[in-house]
Amino acid sequence: MRHDDMDGAPEILDPDDTVEWIPALRAFARSLTRHGEEADDLVQETLLKAIRHKDKFRKGTNLRGWLFTILRNSFYNGRVKTNREHPGDADCVSAKPWTAPTQEWTVRGNEVMAAVNRLPIHYREMFILVVMLGESYETSAEISNVAIGTVKSRVNRARAMIIE
DSSP states (O other): OOOOOTTOOOOOOOHHHHHHTHHHHHHHHHHHHOOHHHHHHHHHHHHHHHHHTGGGOOTTSOHHHHHHHHHHHHHHHHHHHHHHOOOSOOOOGGGSOSSOOOSHHHHHHHHHHHHHHHSOHHHHHHHIIIIISOOOHHHHHHHHTSOHHHHHHHHHHHHHHHHO
16 A cells, blocks of 8 residues: 655655565566576576665556566666676586476477577567567567567567477
């Protein structure tokens, strides 16, 4: 529940509303990073930025879209920095599974996620936002700063690539 403070300041970001979107932020971050720990770090960075800039959020605007935009921008800014760095070999033995999945649904789910992960980032991003997270084309366009037609096109192409 939001209230104006005693000074009559405008209503701003409500922590309870923000916490509600953490699972969706984690799902979106995981789709972008493909690594659980990196996704958690990205969500944490997003929440810290949201807290730091809480005065810029206004009631009546799309909180989920605002948080997703912060997350997406943080991811791409981090990607630019990472491309400048050249760390050692990322293939660590501890990151490899030691037992194969046995259930059929696990195998099929892994196959679908592998197909999603093979998509180029701009198609994968739109597919995750629209199909997996249920964002509207309009919101996805706002988050990604592209035209609605571009979102629709990328989602359709991503679906076709996954089916192949």
